[in-house]
Amino acid sequence: MxxxxxxxxxxxxxxxxxxxxxxxxxxxxxxxxxxxxxxxxxxxxxxxxxxxxxxxxxxxxxxxxxxxxxxxxxxxxxxxxxETLGSVIGVWTGFNRIELRLVDSAGRNRASRHIERPLRNLGANELMDVLAETITAFAQGTGAHDVKAIGLACQGYVDTRDGIVAWSPVLGTRDLPLASGLGERLGLPVLMENDASAMAFAITQRNSDLRSGRTACLMVGDGVGLGFLIQGELYRGARFGGSEFGHVRLRRGGPQCRCGGRGCIEAYLADYALHRDAQLIDHRPAPTLLLPGEDAMESIVEQARAGDPALLNLFQAAGEVLGDAVGILIQTLEPDHIVLCGPGTRAMDLLRPSFEAALESQTIPELRALAAIHVVESSMDLLTEGVVIQALRELDLDLARLKAA
CATH class of the missing domain: 1.10.10.10 (Winged helix-like DNA-binding domain superfamily/Winged helix DNA-binding domain)
Structure with missing residues (x-):
């Protein structure tokens, strides 16, 4: 559990x-x-x-x-x-990447670490062994001997109640009982969350205005994810998961998506999709990994800002898709706030003109007027911050209990 x-x-x-x-x-x-x-x-x-x-x-x-x-x-x-009540470790698993953060009971960051480690082709037991060893080594390296819980953010569909990763584009195993497997290896409770939901939770924790009403956080970067909160609490589906909004199909027969389908929102907006199309335009070198790094994406953005017409068209098309996606959110969820976040906001100046035009043309004006749209510059540390806060709140539940005399 x-x-x-x-x-x-x-x-x-x-x-x-x-x-x-x-x-x-x-x-x-x-x-x-x-x-x-x-x-x-x-x-x-x-x-x-x-x-x-x-x-x-x-x-x-x-x-x-x-x-x-x-x-x-x-x-x-x-x-x-x-700050002496114990600490928690937040972990994010990306494509062959692991981010770790140690936080004390007062919520103060004590240490963090980024690790490049192949994960995609590991079997279930080997993957859990690697993660457990990595977390243990991080805790020992920071001198943390009072770790009380682990918060784990994963890409893909995460059943937060049973701690199962039903599917993830960055892991090779489906229906992975990651929380129980890691918990057994570490001897600690493990709380899991979809990474977009984790980032959404962290962003709303930093901004009290976003904890009022309904807030939809659309995270764009390695993929496209959605965290939806009502009065500051994450919305849960039937399997206690979040939303796989990035895999809503926009156009039948569109570009290939990592989920196996075609024409998903992610297949137009995610970093890998933009880099793939940029390669077709100017034959730039392919990334050494499936997903391009920040340097590769910054290169595309700067070249477009310098006036490259083909790359400008690429971002114009992406902006239109972003506008369509936000229009869907407005007309299906009626949120009070929509937050655009994640590394993909690095190119918001290039996306904005076509984004706003598409949003205006595809959205019922009366509904559009109800939603405030915020662009939040966000780093990947928000992913671990989100699960750390949730883990601390779980520990607070035990602190709230009255101890027998």
Missing amino acids: TAMPLIPLSPRETARRRLLDALRREGPMARVEIGQHLGMSPASVSELTASLLDEGILVAEETADQASGLIRGRPKTRLYFA
Whole structure:
């Protein structure tokens, strides 16, 4: 399984859980801010925070102005998580790439590492052995002996309830029980997430405005993925997975997609698709791996910005597809916010004219007016950040439980 055992919380434990979750999502807050945020009375907040402070789960710190004596009156303290409650490791598996991040219980980044490692052709057991060895070596190399959980982000269709990767374009095994396999090898709970959903969750954690209403985050890069959130929580399908929006077919008989189909949104927008078409235009060298690196993509973008007409047409066509894709989101989900994120936003200046024209021509104006579109420059560390936050929230559930005297 992917998470801790589901044992019902008592009313007091539920209140502790709400308070801890608010601090995890909003960051350090004063008691009065906690009360306003949760709708709790000052007496209830004081009682809850006193026990959490006594247990060493929270720590208190005066603000800088109060500590310096610039503000008179009763000191205002902010509460935040202690950093000594254990750590979590976030992992992202890409095409022959692994990203790792170590974060303490206060949410502070302690170490990170990028590893190039062949993964695509590994069998199930060998893949899980490699990942377990990599995670163990990373933890030992950072001196982390208090790791409590692993958060794992994967490309493809991920069943988050049962911890199964049903299908991934970067792994060679279907219906892979990755959470249980890694959990057995590491002796730790493993929580899994689709990587687009992980990035969407991290982005909304950084921007409180995006945690209101419905937010659709369209991630463009190695592939095209969608994370959809309602009031800041990820939407789950029937198998507790996310959306495979990148594999919605736009045009029958279109270009080849990694999923085996043709004409998918991803087959027009993903880095591998743009690089493939650029090769046909100017016979540039093929990437050494199936997926082009950032340097290869930047080269195409800069050449287009310099005025190469064929490459400009390539990005114009991609912008039209992006506009069609966002139009589908608007007219099927009616989101309050649409976030365009991922490495593919590096070329947004080239995509924007045709993107906006396609969106305007293909979308019902009244619906288009309801959705605010944001472009968020985003790095791959958001993938591990998203699963780290989720893993910490799972650990907070255990912290919320009252310990027997």
